[in-house]
Amino acid sequence: MKTTTSPDPQDRLLDALKAHPVWHHIQSHARESAALELRVVRQAPRRPSPGTLVLDLQADGVVVGWLTARGARAALSVSQNAHAQHAAATLSAVGGLLRSAGEQARLIEEQRAIVDHIADGLLVLGPGAVIRHINRTAARLLHLNPAKAIGKPLGALVDFRTVVESVFTTGQGYVDRELIIDSPSLNLHVVDTAVPIRDAQGHVVSVVNTVREIQRVRHLAQRISGSHARYRFEDIIGRSPALQQAVSDARKAARSSANVLLSGESGVGKEVFAQAIHNASPRREGAFIAINCAALPRDLIESELFGYVAGSFTGARREGRPGKFEAASGGTIFLDEIAELPLDVQAKLLRVLQEREVVRVGDTRGVPVDVRVITASNRDLRRMVDERLFREDLYYRCRVIEVALPPLRQRAQDIPLLAHHFLAKYAGLLDKPVFGFTEAALQALQAHDWPGNVRELENAIERAVNLSEQAEIDVPVLDLPRRHPTPPGAGADGGTGAQPLTLAEAEHAAIEAAIRHAGYNLTQASRLLGISKPTIYAKIRRYGIALERPLPGAAR
Known part of the structure; x- marks a missing residue:
């Protein structure tokens, strides 16, 4: 050749x-x-x-x-x-x-x-915002022909109001300014930077203008901040038929983009399933954003979920802030304890699910979002709909696919597997030579009803590993039976001669009983106890009481 x-x-x-x-x-x-x-x-x-x-x-x-x-x-x-x-x-x-x-x-x-080959859009503008150079990315974003754009003012080529011209008059550039363009020909969400170039006399002779698509910014932020899901279906431990059925349903849900509702008692592992669904879906490379709706302050729910613009309320950041839905765009958002959302926020959430766009607090423009929604609740949403405590239309939007997660008492055969898994985990973390359970301890674990489900079991094993001085955990170290407050009308010793509870123990037991009675609805539990919602949160942290998802800073 x-x-x-x-x-x-x-x-x-x-x-x-x-x-x-x-x-x-x-x-x-x-x-x-x-x-x-x-x-x-x-x-x-x-x-x-x-x-x-x-x-x-x-x-x-x-x-x-x-x-x-x-x-x-x-x-x-x-x-x-x-x-x-x-x-x-x-x-x-x-x-x-x-x-x-x-x-x-x-x-x-x-x-x-x-x-021409850098990923960001770049324009070099002369006085009057006349285009001296435009790279391929900027031409693609702005729908311009590079050859025809050279020598013409930027404002004459686009159908929206540009902001870069002000740099020539003020001499002040800007860095990473969020810019949302919604014009007849463009729907663009970018981060915009303009750097002035000066001559020897200090006059601005040109401006280097760079634009970066918001999706690339979010992807980079997600990689740095670690907004990703850790668990996969392979990490779910158990062989019981009830659990395997739930895993099978969740795997089928992962293959679609439909909204998913995870139902089940507190502590059954709803977030683990949500992460597994995300990691098995086509969105696995996107962000996974988890939100505990019950932990959001009432006045900040909208701004946290949907974002806000500058000056929308007292204390708002000057440049505004995107919400969790925008942060999750391209990935999955997990709304835990969705039953705790107020009705007015439910209406706005319904609009997001229908229109696939969010409107920030204080703004009128919609921001498109491409997000898969997974919701979870430990309450009976169907009953709440009947009682007009939850919107029926939102219920059906969330429950396109429902995956029911079984409580631990319905899969007792999985308890030894889970117990040994948590034992290996905490013995390794604590560097303690604890290697197993006595036969009596395993029988006690399987006999317990586990109202707190897997989370309660994990907490019990962690406590036992901390307290154990032997190579095997025995029944006394597990300390499974729980004492309850003295019934009304009983004597100081409860009528049995047993050691009376301390005030702290009685308060701990009363709070747990109220939370369970209210179906883990903290608003209702605080009313039953006659205390405010911030007070019940403080006491939950103090006593380390297990909720559907742990509160920040709560003891284990």
Whole structure:
């Protein structure tokens, strides 16, 4: 196969020199005025004939060729020699200019290639926001033809109000300004930066404007902040038929983009299932954002979920803030304890699910979001709909696919597997030589009804590993039976002669009983106890009472 090689750069330079008008002028003048024959050659003659002068042609110190001079006589006259020397010097100077121009052209091409292949959009604007350069990404984002855009004002090419012109008048640039464009031809959400370029007198002569798609910014933020799901279906422990049915249903749900409702008692592992669904779905590379709706302050629920614009309320950040739905765009959002959302927020959530866009607090424009919604509740949402405590239309929107998770008491055969898993986990973390359970301990674990389900079992094993001094955990270390407050009308010793509870123990038991009676609805539990909701949260943290999801800072 015949191959071709690119010509040497010096050969290209010599060809350009021979084609230059200066060389033709020198050659013509030499023939007519000095009776001198001049030639430009690539290689110096090995044995130049008598009377032939050979001179180097240099370009910036690099020899690119040779000039041969031959007169009418065997020996060159003084004037012919001077003419040849002058011709060589002139050609060398022209060669240097050509080489410098070629280097500059090569550098410009390299820079243009770099600018065109960076992932961000880039524009260089002159006074009046006239486009001097626009790379491919910016042209794609703004729907512009790069060749036709050069030399025209940016504002004349787009159908929205641009903001970069102000940099020329104020001299102040800006960095990472969020820009939402919603025009007849564009629907764009970007992070915008403008850097002014000044001359020696300090006047702004041009502006470098870069734009980055918000989705790329979110993806980078998610990678850094770790907004991702850890659990997969392979991490779910258990072989019971009830659990395997739930896993099978969840795997089927993962293959679609439909909204999923996870139902089940507190502590059955709803967030683990939500993460597993996300990791098995086509959205696995996107963010996984989990929100405990019960833990959100009433006045901040909307701004946390949907975001807000600058000045929308007292204490708002000056530049505004995107909400959790925007942060989860391209991925999955998990709304835990959705039954705790107020009815007015339920209405706005319904609109997000229907329109696939959010409206930030204080704004009227919708921001498109591409997000998969998984909800969870430990309450009977159907009953709440009948009692007009939960919107029926939102219920059906959330419950496109429902996955019911069984309580631990319905899968007692899984308790030994889970217990050994948690034992290995906490023995490793605490570096304690605890390796198993006695037979009596395993029987006690399987006999317990576990109202707190898997979370309660995990807490019990963690406590036992901390307290155990033996290689095997025995029944006394598990401390499974729980004492309850003395019934009304009983004596100081409860009518049994048992040791009375301390005040703290009685309060702990009363709070747990109220929470269970209220179906883990903390608002209702606080009413039963006659205390405020912030107070019940503080006491939950103090006593380490297990909820559907642990509160920040709660003891285990």
